Amino acid sequence: MTEHSLWRFSRAFHRAINERQHEDLDALIDEDVQWAMYGPIDMFPFFGARHGKAAVLQVIRQIADNVRVRRFERESIMLGVESAASMLRYSLTMLDANKPISLRLAHFAQFKAGRLIRIRILVDTFDLVEQALGQPIHLPRLAS
């Protein structure tokens, strides 16, 4: 029984972010990959959609330039034969400001022959923005 593609990808991804070692990832991403990470691109240019392996390796380098993973916890997970979804809680350091950030995200990933072909990543972005700004954004109460 072989290891699920998610574990290989996850290991290579974290190695790319924390050690800037991108070789492992290279073999685990399909040439035609579709990538989307939803969030405010004005603040963090690495949010948004990317298409193709080169663009995805590039955006992962961009993320690695900005954050380091201190630890993460997988709160929920579902594995299919060539698919995986999980909800994760990350403790990150923003490298520029040497500032700790905690972040919750969910991803849905599809693999083909062991390579990532599609991933959609959703982030609790308001929480992220407030932490990155270092102060709360005043919000009116809108709902009853």
Added chain:
Amino acid sequence: MTEHSLWRFSRAFHRAINERQHEDLDALIDEDVQWAMYGPIDMFPFFGARHGKAAVLQVIRQIADNVRVRRFERESIMLGVESAASMLRYSLTMLDANKPISLRLAHFAQFKAGRLIRIRILVDTFDLVEQALGQPIHLPRLAS
């Protein structure tokens, strides 16, 4: 082959939101349910954690008091025997202001004997807050 619990729950949930018919939902929620929807509770008091069927039915009533679902699209989905995760794109109307809102969310749900026992819901909250405010929040560019 019986229908997956997710479909029954989803139908009853949308009926509760749009028609304020809560009877179907009542039978589909475990007494000991754990519920969490991550987001800014200052703006929307229906965000946050709830424990137990009464509290969850109450928060769903609160959501129904504030939004109507115009349509939704399931962009990604994974089904297990008694679990389900999906990413959805909702078109909502905020009832107070009669304002259209679009919203992306991800949920991870566990069922026990056909009843919801645990759900975690993640929302692209910054996008939601900006739409609810009706204007962009100015953000500095923080990442390279």
